[in-house]
Amino acid sequence: MNFDALPLEDPAAQARLHARLVADAEREGLLDLAYRTVDTPVGSLLLAATPVGLVRVVYENVGHDAELTRLTETVSPRVLHAPARLDTVAWQLDEYFAGRRTAFDVPLDLRLARGFRLAVVEHLPAIQYGRTETYAQVAAAAGSPKAVRAVGTACATNPVPVVVPCHRVVRSDGSFGGYAGGRDAKRTLLTLEAA
Amino acid sequence: MDRYGAMVLRVCRAVLGPTDAEDAWSETFLAALKAYPGLPEDANVEAWLVTIAHRKALDVWRADRRRPVAVAEVPDRGRADEWHGDLWAALARLPHKQRLAVAYHHLAGLPYAEIAAITGGTTDAARRAAADGMKRLRTLYTEEETA
Structure with missing residues (x-):
């Protein structure tokens, strides 16, 4: 008798629960850091935003996981994969790389530069x-x-x-x-x- | 956070059944997000999350007791019931203490000392409850499979 029969993951339920958690956290002001990745001609970029604005763009060669861990230490451990907050910048990056945008118009959070x-x-x-x-x-x-x-x-x-x-x-x-x-x-x- | 989601879901389903598990999961992670900045760096995150989930489960059981009419447990969402339903059903028929000890030890991987701290009682009692629970589960599971 063991629990191998119980799958370790239930992707559908986990996705549903994750979306609910993001919505709850956003509503209660607990989503300090939202992140997502976007694919671009210069590789996958990790984007992270606080409620103030875009706080970090990370190239793949820097290491997305390592940088996320650093962000939990420097910005906040309240980090969730929450693409919606980054939709605007992701869409503007798409336009930029397609040659249809020459300037970005998104709020920035420059707390990591002093x-x-x-x-x-x-x-x-x-x-x-x-x-x-x-x-x-x-x-x-x-x-x-x-x-x-x-x-x-x-x-x-x-x-x-x-x-x-x-x-x-x-x-x-x-x-x-x-x-x-x-x-x-x-x-x-x-x-x-x-x- | 993302790392522990699946483990906590298994534990919630084992302890509460599929119907209440998702609410308990959501409340657990929301509470964890609130409390996370105060968590010591060397803390055992699994034990901490299971402790929160345990408190949420207690809330559900208390609310259940206050419900005037007992309602038959009907899994009403998701596909958790298809998720190896026999084993979940067998877990649900365990005495309360055994069900907790089995879930926290065998699904969350917590040592018996941590389980005792969460559920109350001694480390030995937690070990016995898990062992008795597994023995009983074996019997129940075989019954359900052959039924």
């Missing part, structure tokens, strides 16, 4: 679609012309890449420079925007 890094991240949306700025230009725009290396760090740690366009910051010799999603991803985005 100090000078936040100043850089707040400046980045001013770089127009299809244009680029050098790290030195961004440093000047963020109020610290000498902080060129710090701009590199701020771009590399941009919590919401793609949506906040750190990929539009390049080296002064015209080469792409590094990128959170890898150099190939940066090339893909800049090529898409140049078309």
